[in-house]
Amino acid sequence: MVEKYRCFFFFCLPALFCLVLPGFPVAEELQDGKIRQEAMDTVFSGREEMHFTISWTGGVKIGDLFLTLKRIGNDEYEIHARITDYGLFKFFYPVDDVFDTRVRGAFKLPYQYDVLQREGRGSVTRRQSLYDQEKLVVVYRKNDSPEQAFDISRPVHNEFSSFYITRSMDLEPGGSFVVPTFADKKVNEVKVKVGGPEDIDSPFGRVRTLVVMPLMKFRGLFDKDGDTIIWLTDDLCRVPVKIRSKILIGSLTAELDDYANPACERY
DSSP: OHHHHGGGGOSOOOTHHHHHOTTSOOOGGGTTOOBOHHHHHHHTSSEEEEEEEEEETTTEEEEEEEEEEEEEETTEEEEEEEEEEOTTHHHHSOEEEEEEEEEETTTTEEEEEEEEEEETTTEEEEEEEEEETTTTEEEEEETTSOOEEEEOSSOOBOHHHHHHHHHTBOOOTTOEEEEEEEETTEEEEEEEEEEEEEEEEETTEEEEEEEEEEEOOSOTTSOEEEEEEEEEESSTTOOEEEEEEEESSSEEEEEEEEEEOTTOTTO
């Protein structure tokens, strides 16, 4: 089940990068894509905390997602994500997973990604990915297995860093862009469509949002059976108030319960 939770981040914050990074090939339709610096400065203000409730079809709560973004150095940040089960799932299939992504530089690219998965009765899995964005290589290791090196064609994000950098993009309703994301041991280019505006309910009352819809052609971390939709507040904070993804049986929805960012006091 936890593999399905992570699908929320594979809406692949696509293009971001290849859109604006000088010296790298860019598809013609993406030339106008760019990072909105004011949004990036707000999102990466120093510390941001979020809590989501994860529900299955019909509103049945099955877990919690905690996200923390914090500065750890000069233009270096750590994205800490923790997923835990809820209710009866604790007895049938306990889950307590931690994902740590370290990013740096003007485009907040990952250079280290550590995963600790504690699922089921006593099962523990550790995974690490090291990104050399200059030499275009990703080195991957699972538990005590030998390292695997994968060549990449351009700088890439993982599912978590791409989520944050996507929020920093210049999102125009009706527009679209592609984001290179390293998944399934290869670079995948995911087209992201931007819709809206749309008013929805949130912990802050009724808010105006932009609708971000990634179109994924790869399997990723779960057996998806439809598109993922993300609702971001239509302001510089780009707060993700809701995320929904269809799966083979029903759908999963992550709804924001709590949010804190000194640069976004209105929330």
